[in-house]
Amino acid sequence: MAQVTLTHVKKVYAGGVEAVKGVSFDIPDGGFCVLVGPSGCGKSTLLRMVAGLETISAGEVSIGERVVNAIGPADRDIAMVFQNYALYPHMSVYDNMAYGLRNRGTPKDEIDRRVKEAARILAIEGLLERRPKQLSGGQRQRVAMGRAIVRKPQVFLFDEPLSNLDAKLRVQMRVEIKKLQRALGVTAIYVTHDQVEAMTLSDKLVVMNGGQVEQIGLPADVYKKPASKFVATFIGSPPMNILPGTIDGPGIVALGDAILEARDLRQDLPAQTAVEVGLRPEDVEIASEGEAGSLPFDVEFIEELGATQLFHGQLAGLPFVMQAATDVVAAQAGRIWITIDPDRVHVFDSKTGARLGRV
Amino acid sequence: MVEDRRLGDAIAYVILSIGVLIVAFPVWLTFVASSWDNPTIINGQLPLYPGPYLFDNYYRILFVGTSGSTREPVASMMLNSFVMALAIALGKIVISVLSAYAVVYYRFPFRMTAFWIIFVTLMLPVEVRIFPTFKVVSDLNMLDTYQGLAVPLIASATGTLLFRQFFMTIPDELLEASRIDGAGPFRFFKDTVIPLSITTIAALFVIQFIYGWNQYLWPLLITTKDSMQTIVIGIRKMIVTSDALTEWPLAMATAMLAMLPPVFVVIVMQRLFVKGLVETEK
Amino acid sequence: MQKNAYFSGLTVPALLLLPQLAITLVFFYWPASQAVWQSFLLQDAFGISTDFVWFENYVTLFSKPGYYKAFVNTAIFSTFVCILSLSIALLFAVMADRQLRGAEVFTTLLIWPYAVAPAIAGVLWLFMFDPSLGMLARGLQSLGIAWNPRLDGNHAMALVILAATWKQISYNFLFFLAGLQSIPKSVIEAAVIDGARPMRRFWTIVFPLLSPTTFFLLVVNIVYVFFDTFGIIDTVTGGGPSGATETLVYKVYSDGKGGSDLGGSAAQSVILLIMVIAMTAVQFKFIERKVSY
Numbered sequence: 030m031a032q033v034t035l036t037h038v039k040k041v042y043a044g045g046v047e048a049v050k051g052v053s054f055d056i057p058d059g060g061f062c063v064l065v066g067p068s069g070c071g072k073s074t075l076l077r078m079v080a081g082l083e084t085i086s087a088g089e090v091s092i093g094e095r096v097v098n099a100i101g102p103a104d105r106d107i108a109m110v111f112q113n114y115a116l117y118p119h120m121s122v123y124d125n126m127a128y129g130l131r132n133r134g135t136p137k138d139e140i141d142r143r144v145k146e147a148a149r150i151l152a153i154e155g156l157l158e159r160r161p162k163q164l165s166g167g168q169r170q171r172v173a174m175g176r177a178i179v180r181k182p183q184v185f186l187f188d189e190p191l192s193n194l195d196a197k198l199r200v201q202m203r204v205e206i207k208k209l210q211r212a213l214g215v216t217a218i219y220v221t222h223d224q225v226e227a228m229t230l231s232d233k234l235v236v237m238n239g240g241q242v243e244q245i246g247l248p249a250d251v252y253k254k255p256a257s258k259f260v261a262t263f264i265g266s267p268p269m270n271i272l273p274g275t276i277d278g279p280g281i282v283a284l285g286d287a288i289l290e291a292r293d294l295r296q297d298l299p300a301q302t303a304v305e306v307g308l309r310p311e312d313v314e315i316a317s318e319g320e321a322g323s324l325p326f327d328v329e330f331i332e333e334l335g336a337t338q339l340f341h342g343q344l345a346g347l348p349f350v351m352q353a354a355t356d357v358v359a360a361q362a363g364r365i366w367i368t369i370d371p372d373r374v375h376v377f378d379s380k381t382g383a384r385l386g387r388v
Numbered sequence: 389m390v391e392d393r394r395l396g397d398a399i400a401y402v403i404l405s406i407g408v409l410i411v412a413f414p415v416w417l418t419f420v421a422s423s424w425d426n427p428t429i430i431n432g433q434l435p436l437y438p439g440p441y442l443f444d445n446y447y448r449i450l451f452v453g454t455s456g457s458t459r460e461p462v463a464s465m466m467l468n469s470f471v472m473a474l475a476i477a478l479g480k481i482v483i484s485v486l487s488a489y490a491v492v493y494y495r496f497p498f499r500m501t502a503f504w505i506i507f508v509t510l511m512l513p514v515e516v517r518i519f520p521t522f523k524v525v526s527d528l529n530m531l532d533t534y535q536g537l538a539v540p541l542i543a544s545a546t547g548t549l550l551f552r553q554f555f556m557t558i559p560d561e562l563l564e565a566s567r568i569d570g571a572g573p574f575r576f577f578k579d580t581v582i583p584l585s586i587t588t589i590a591a592l593f594v595i596q597f598i599y600g601w602n603q604y605l606w607p608l609l610i611t612t613k614d615s616m617q618t619i620v621i622g623i624r625k626m627i628v629t630s631d632a633l634t635e636w637p638l639a640m641a642t643a644m645l646a647m648l649p650p651v652f653v654v655i656v657m658q659r660l661f662v663k664g665l666v667e668t669e670k
Numbered sequence: 671m672q673k674n675a676y677f678s679g680l681t682v683p684a685l686l687l688l689p690q691l692a693i694t695l696v697f698f699y700w701p702a703s704q705a706v707w708q709s710f711l712l713q714d715a716f717g718i719s720t721d722f723v724w725f726e727n728y729v730t731l732f733s734k735p736g737y738y739k740a741f742v743n744t745a746i747f748s749t750f751v752c753i754l755s756l757s758i759a760l761l762f763a764v765m766a767d768r769q770l771r772g773a774e775v776f777t778t779l780l781i782w783p784y785a786v787a788p789a790i791a792g793v794l795w796l797f798m799f800d801p802s803l804g805m806l807a808r809g810l811q812s813l814g815i816a817w818n819p820r821l822d823g824n825h826a827m828a829l830v831i832l833a834a835t836w837k838q839i840s841y842n843f844l845f846f847l848a849g850l851q852s853i854p855k856s857v858i859e860a861a862v863i864d865g866a867r868p869m870r871r872f873w874t875i876v877f878p879l880l881s882p883t884t885f886f887l888l889v890v891n892i893v894y895v896f897f898d899t900f901g902i903i904d905t906v907t908g909g910g911p912s913g914a915t916e917t918l919v920y921k922v923y924s925d926g927k928g929g930s931d932l933g934g935s936a937a938q939s940v941i942l943l944i945m946v947i948a949m950t951a952v953q954f955k956f957i958e959r960k961v962s963y
Contacts, residue, residue, distance in 0.1 A: 081390040082859050101390050103865035115856035119878045128874070129864030176860075389862060393768075396868065400765040404776045407762045407839075411783055414794040414836065417805060421797065432803045483690040490686035495676050502687050509698050510950065513897040515919050516942050519926045519935060520701030520708065540697040548690065560675040573677045602787035604901035605923065620787045624905055627793065636797070643793050650785035658778060665784075665841075666848055 031093035031183040032058045033079065033216055038088035040074050048074045050240040051088065056218065056233060061210055063219045063231035071240040073188055076220045080186050081105050092183055108177035109186040113193060114169045116161040123157040126175045147175040167198045185210065187219040191226065203229060224264050228252065236260045258382035261307045261375055267339065269307045272347045273379065276302040282376060285345035287324045291374035293386045304385060307375035310339065313351035316368040323366040326351065415647070422641035429636040441637060449641045454626055462642050465619040469601050472618060475538035476600030477593050484547025485585070489577055492555040510545040514606055522609050532616045537607055541600065547592055550667055554588045555581065591664030594657050598650040619646045702943065708936035727937040736913060744917040747831060748895040754835040756887060759842030767850040777847065784840040789901030795833035796906045819907065823914025826907045830915050833906060834899045842887050849883030850876070889953045893946065918942055
């Protein structure tokens, strides 16, 4: 078990492309860190630098007390689960799991003991003689996990391990991964582009964009106080509404004709400053007409999602979506009135996208 | 990858350089030999650098010919080789694209029989049945003709299999869509199948052109007239068993000229060549 | 094997198939059946009468030491060319597969001998190793080796093996390189993380995963050595000295050339035909197996 520390880590490719632009954070021993972001944001590159599959252009990665920049992947005491599992197609499941131990000269009976134990944990004992070709996607996923477990590494690295599974299996495996990591107490770094996976698995969430870290924190904090417009729209589903507005006074923003209170807004901004206002569809509540602070919302159509429903329409002349419980009845088209908790109004700089929050 | 690669990379460079040297040395020596005069070579005094007779040798061999047994200028041999290679490549493409279209896009009795008749010829080269084939060609009065050189070599399953494989990857929906758009078999072939097959056709062309250009045994047997000789056969006749009679610089210039077109094709169209090679064989 | 969307009719597909079938029947099936037929016939010395003699030509063939010799020659020749060209090509391919600067240039420089006609390749090597004027022959002689492929059968065999190997390296290289590049990168990375050092990685992961390519190349190389090397042998040694480099195919040619022993030559053709069909079948079996890997 070990803590992982990244200090100003950079990756510059031969062509001069900067894939990772100086990233620093640390993961405590036994922590589960998820790197999330859109494709091309540098999250996989970062993971591969921790694994030693990519060289580190600048900065430092340490695992435990050891700086590992110059240490090869085999000697970093890590195990990795790949997106396509990367099982050895010509070896049986048993040999796939035993290979890494054999390369390290582990005694035969010890290998046997560990492989069987991992197989028992993952419920793949009956598959040990099969070849990867003969396994289903979920079974292959387990073998890939087994290969990581038998090694008893200091750090687990996961590179989008669930993206090749169907939706149902994905949810099931997600839970199993979390359980397994808890039980083994091994530090884990997990890369995904799926924000649901990111929210549910992590106890440290790192949102990345364009080679940089946008925000680091507990998943709940990232959700509640997104540090930028990017994070705000990336985390949460359906995505947060972003509406152009202006500062109308301390803690007050204007959306067209409507006025909205924002408690977390910085107080020192001059009036008429252009800003962007973020409102989560699930934070919107239905009010009665003329209620204090209520805004007019012109519903254009309704999407039934089963558990909830989405109202699409215009808020103060701008496209807007809100989520409502199924028992809320609204006309397919027409005006309703809504309110938003002032604690849940997010305001972002219209140029940089940074959160304009109280310091 | 974090791995010390310096030593490995250095070894790789050395090995690859040796490889290139092994591959290139015989050709360089041939080039050098084609630029010197005969006495220098016969005395075993050939240096490793080109000599002063380059232009003379190539001019003589291209337009005049040797003074020995083959008096035909190489330019006309190259024309013969070119015609044969082109005829084989184009002929194979045309007949195999048509037959593959029939086998893939039609259902008719004996479809599989027709396919197997073609398929069996896949790995049986002309060398095995050389004399009976020679007799057929001679009975058809095709000795010493371009038809005789090319047509028997067109018969092979390679092209048909390649196109069949490619056509199988064209989605069925395309045929259904063009049917809805009112296209019949001919229009579908012309407007959809052929445009989609262009790179496959080009790749097959590159491979078959080289195959045709490099033919040896077949033209050796069925051409008797000097005027019908291909360049690969021509060079064979220039090398006389007794060293003294061989005009080595001219023979070596001919060898260079014989290598030039196919090597040029491989280097310039490397991508198509690799595709053609890998796909015709798999 | 079959499209779900198709056209129907008989005339159009028949016309489309006609050119290929006609050429195949006239220039392939007819001569092949002629070869089989002739292998059962014996012509008298004057070519006046021809008798149907059943397997006499085959019996005669196998009673001649020359035919066994051709078998042995072919075996030696194929073994050396296959082992040499495959292992050298694999070495080059593994080196070119490292992410080196300029790897593509090396690839281009290594593949073009594919385009050189076997007969021309033969001429190049003949010239280098000509006992009186060849540069490399002189080198060997100065080392005290009495190099003379015109008189020494082993020297002649060595020379055709070298020329045939030289010509085939590029082909094998290309396929090995393609095979290496089709191995998923992540499998190699997994092996790295599993602590396999480069040599062990090659023998436990890369080489086994390359085995389909290797097997395919082995069959193709045998077919190459059997048939395509005709041009090399004809230009370098002409089968000599005294039959030392006469392979099975070369013997079909030299025995049938004068027209003196058409029956014997035809019988040899038939035997070769059977051998190639056997190899095709093996190849086929293998392709089936590969699918289930």
